Amino acid sequence: MTTLFKHIVFILLTGLSSLYSAANSFNEGVIAHSDKNYPLAIEKFTQVIQETPNDISAYYNLGLSNIGNESYGKAIWAFEKVLKFTPNDSEAAEKIDYCHMQLHPSEEWSPILNSLEAGLYSISSNMWSYASILMSVLFCLSIVFFKRHKALSIKRILLISAFSSVLLLLFATLIASGAQSYQKGVNHAIITQPFIPTFIDEGNTAKTTLTEGSRVKLIDTDSLEYVRVLDNIGDEYLVRFEDLAFI
Amino acid sequence: MYRTLTILLIFTSHFLLGQDENVILSVEPPSADVGETIIIQVKTKVHGDIEIDNLPSSFVAGNSVSNEMKTEIDYNTGAITTYYSHAQTGAFGKSGTYTIGPAYVKKGNKTYKSNTVVINIGDKAKMTSSDVTSQQLQDPAFGIIQTNKTTIYEGEPLLVSAKVYSHFNPTYLDKYLPYSMKGAIDKHPIGNPAVAQTSLEQFKGIDLFSFEYDKNIIFPVGTGDFKVNSYSMTIYQGYQNFSLTSSSADITIKPLPEDPPADFIGAVGIFNIERILEETDLKQGDVFIMKVIVSGTGNLQNSLEPIPILPKGFVVYGDPQIEENFSYTSRGTEGSIIYTYNIQVSRYGDLTLPPTSISYFDIENEKYITTSTVESIVKVKKNKDFVIEEVEAISEENLEEVDMLTDLRKSNRQEDQNNLFGTSVYWLSVGTPLMAALLFIFLVKRRKQSEDKIAVRQLARRKDQELSDCIAHLKILLVENDNNAFYSKIEATLKKAFELEIHLENEHILSKKEIIDYLNKTNRLELAERVKDILANCDQYRFGFSGNNHTNQSIYNELESILKELKS
Numbered sequence: 117m118t119t120l121f122k123h124i125v126f127i128l129l130t131g132l133s134s135l136y137s138a139a140n141s142f143n144e145g146v147i148a149h150s151d152k153n154y155p156l157a158i159e160k161f162t163q164v165i166q167e168t169p170n171d172i173s174a175y176y177n178l179g180l181s182n183i184g185n186e187s188y189g190k191a192i193w194a195f196e197k198v199l200k201f202t203p204n205d206s207e208a209a210e211k212i213d214y215c216h217m218q219l220h221p222s223e224e225w226s227p228i229l230n231s232l233e234a235g236l237y238s239i240s241s242n243m244w245s246y247a248s249i250l251m252s253v254l255f256c257l258s259i260v261f262f263k264r265h266k267a268l269s270i271k272r273i274l275l276i277s278a279f280s281s282v283l284l285l286l287f288a289t290l291i292a293s294g295a296q297s298y299q300k301g302v303n304h305a306i307i308t309q310p311f312i313p314t315f316i317d318e319g320n321t322a323k324t325t326l327t328e329g330s331r332v333k334l335i336d337t338d339s340l341e342y343v344r345v346l347d348n349i350g351d352e353y354l355v356r357f358e359d360l361a362f363i
Numbered sequence: 364m365y366r367t368l369t370i371l372l373i374f375t376s377h378f379l380l381g382q383d384e385n386v387i388l389s390v391e392p393p394s395a396d397v398g399e400t401i402i403i404q405v406k407t408k409v410h411g412d413i414e415i416d417n418l419p420s421s422f423v424a425g426n427s428v429s430n431e432m433k434t435e436i437d438y439n440t441g442a443i444t445t446y447y448s449h450a451q452t453g454a455f456g457k458s459g460t461y462t463i464g465p466a467y468v469k470k471g472n473k474t475y476k477s478n479t480v481v482i483n484i485g486d487k488a489k490m491t492s493s494d495v496t497s498q499q500l501q502d503p504a505f506g507i508i509q510t511n512k513t514t515i516y517e518g519e520p521l522l523v524s525a526k527v528y529s530h531f532n533p534t535y536l537d538k539y540l541p542y543s544m545k546g547a548i549d550k551h552p553i554g555n556p557a558v559a560q561t562s563l564e565q566f567k568g569i570d571l572f573s574f575e576y577d578k579n580i581i582f583p584v585g586t587g588d589f590k591v592n593s594y595s596m597t598i599y600q601g602y603q604n605f606s607l608t609s610s611s612a613d614i615t616i617k618p619l620p621e622d623p624p625a626d627f628i629g630a631v632g633i634f635n636i637e638r639i640l641e642e643t644d645l646k647q648g649d650v651f652i653m654k655v656i657v658s659g660t661g662n663l664q665n666s667l668e669p670i671p672i673l674p675k676g677f678v679v680y681g682d683p684q685i686e687e688n689f690s691y692t693s694r695g696t697e698g699s700i701i702y703t704y705n706i707q708v709s710r711y712g713d714l715t716l717p718p719t720s721i722s723y724f725d726i727e728n729e730k731y732i733t734t735s736t737v738e739s740i741v742k743v744k745k746n747k748d749f750v751i752e753e754v755e756a757i758s759e760e761n762l763e764e765v766d767m768l769t770d771l772r773k774s775n776r777q778e779d780q781n782n783l784f785g786t787s788v789y790w791l792s793v794g795t796p797l798m799a800a801l802l803f804i805f806l807v808k809r810r811k812q813s814e815d816k817i818a819v820r821q822l823a824r825r826k827d828q829e830l831s832d833c834i835a836h837l838k839i840l841l842v843e844n845d846n847n848a849f850y851s852k853i854e855a856t857l858k859k860a861f862e863l864e865i866h867l868e869n870e871h872i873l874s875k876k877e878i879i880d881y882l883n884k885t886n887r888l889e890l891a892e893r894v895k896d897i898l899a900n901c902d903q904y905r906f907g908f909s910g911n912n913h914t915n916q917s918i919y920n921e922l923e924s925i926l927k928e929l930k931s
Contacts, residue, residue, distance in 0.1 A: 242780045249789070
């Protein structure tokens with residue numbers, strides 16, 4: 117019993133100290149950014165992200181500091197992370213667009229999700245799950261009352277309600293699944309270095325390089341060292357894991 | 364309704380006519396010093412009583428009041444217009460900004476209203492006189508040149524006037540040759556040149572008549588020592604006259620301190636800058652109007668255009684429109700210059716316009732002063748249709764980085780909100796109501812089926828009971844020897860037995876044909892024959908020859924035999 121208590125106290129203290137430290141680093145990052153000391157701001161916001169990986173604002177501010185530091189590839193990664201948490205964050209999307217324009221003025225950046233998906237996925241998977249549970253209950257109630265009522269008009273309404281519930285249940289389940297796989301899955305990566313090499317096969321370098329700010333889609337992650345990716349125009353490349361910043 | 368409309372029409376007409384633009388109030392000069400004569404004039408097409416309202420308490424009306432009538436012919440149309448004017452002179456006793464008017468013209472029951480005029484009255488400038496020789500003092504009259512300063516800075520305005528002292532009260536002057544100064548091209552008259560008021564003044568202990576004439580504000584060009592050359596004139600008292608030549612005045616013009624700020628606009632005096640953005644919520648590619656207003660007192664008319672620093676993404680189209688709203692006073696040029704810029708915004712986001720600043724030379728403190736506007740935020744929405752390259756090419760030289768780094772966010776930790784879907788709790792929560800619904804449907808169906816079965820069983824039981832009752836009744840009828848009733852009962856019993864056999868669910872009474880058809884269908888032909896016989900016998904004994912006890916008994920036995928077979 118005493119050991120268990122000690123464990124709980126230890127976990128609580130560790131958690132609290134971590135939160136306190138993260139808050140401190142966050143404030144230091146904000147001050148450094150305001151003083152235009154962007155390298156220090158980047159260091160502080162990175163520290164916050166390491167301690168609390170779910171702090172969306174830390175990613176956003178890290179992106180801004182990276183813009184200040186003219187590290188546009190890293191800024192794109194940070195803002196893509198913001199979009200991962202809140203897919204309909206228009207400010208983050210605008211900042212990515214801006215960074216992309218700095219790196220690739222002739223290319224147009226498009227988000228991973230279209231506007232409809234972004235809108236739907238911005239509501240969390242849990243909310244969609246609750247919605248599907250609610251629809252399930254509604255379906256059950258509609259069926260029960262449908263069987264019990266004699267009046268044809270009410271029976272008709274209850275039948276429509278049951279049918280709609282089933283459709284909405286399916287819809288909510290699909291969106292919940294999609295939102296979860298988008299937010300939890302690692303399917304894309306950003307090139308944050310000026311350029312990275314590509315490979316014909318493991319060990320043999322190809323002539324093509326991928327440039328900073330490019331977003332690639334992961335298609336084969338079987339190998340431990342290399343990953344097969346698709347760029348935005350659909351060309352396939354083999355690149356090293358370590359060269360990518362995953363989002 | 365009609366009355367209301369009439370009143371409304373009269374009221375509107377009165378209001379519109381009451382604001383007749385042909386009653387014009389004007390003040391000359393537009394700004395003056397304390398004690399300086401001004402002329403307030405009302406000009407109108409309406410012939411009526413003119414009255415100037417709201418004259419400030421510090422305004423001292425002069426003796427000169429004139430009323431004139433003037434006729435003008437428009438040679439294009441031939442129209443003749445008559446103007447009536449009323450002029451009132453006077454002076455202000457205190458410095459400040461005053462509103463004069465409106466003036467009213469009353470004609471019959473109608474009153475016409477004029478505009479109002481704002482006039483700035485400054486403190487009377489202290490003037491320094493040029494030297495006077497003893498010979499001049501002995502003359503009947505002498506002239507001096509007065510200046511507000513003897514040493515000024517480059518660009519600073521200089522107030523110069525001709526002052527005449529005389530031992531007699533002059534009534535008229537003539538043959539005036541004005542004073543001159545090298546480099547004094549920018550020269551503007553101050554006060555009312557048409558009016559020269561004589562006053563009695565003590566000069567070096569002698570009481571003399573004096574008047575001031577040809578007062579000008581001069582903006583000299585260049586630096587160094589300058590001379591204001593003398594003027595000459597002839598003054599009269601009646602038919603007697605005296606010609607005089609004034610002394611000259613020396614002026615030193617100092618250069619401005621070296622290394623002026625980069626945003627120095629060449630202004631000397633006291634100035635301010637203001638900036639107005641007509642719109643701050645824009646779409647990428649929109650053009651908005653930015654007004655920069657430079658106001659103050661000094662050499663405003665000679666100041667340069669301020670250079671607004673615009674960040675990358677803002678492009679100025681063309682030269683600015685310049686609107687000058689200033690007047691010349693004894694302190695220099697007073698008023699404002701409005702620079703209107705048409706700016707296209709080629710970026711999007713919350714863009715910051717840095718302050719626009721100017722520097723001027725402050726004479727009082729003898730140093731450069733920098734003043735600036737406040738920072739402005741322009742919110743620009745993205746416009747996908749806007750082609751950015753065109754403006755980028757124009758603007759890349761001088762424009763700075765877009766300021767998008769200021770909108771830092773506060774810490775916002777998001778708890779994991781994607782952990783429910785796919786868990787057993789989720790599937791259980793979704794599945795339970797679905798399963799419950801399906802189970803409910805199944806149970807309802809089962810219940811219905813069992814209810815139907817019970818109903819059929821009850822019906823069969825009832826029919827079985829009825830059959831038993833029929834047989835018991837038959838036995839009684841057999842003993843009682845009531846043939847008609849007996850045979851009827853035989854037929855009824857047989858039908859009841861078949862109803863039970865066929866499991867009829869309702870109260871349908873079988874016909875003989877249906878019974879025979881049923882037996883034929885079920886392939887019991889022998890039984891069908893027997894039933895046919897018994898039914899035929901019943902009909903025969905009921906409607907033909909009646910049977911005896913023996914035949915009755917044999918039919919009853921046959922019936923029992925059929926019933927047994929049916930039960931088996």
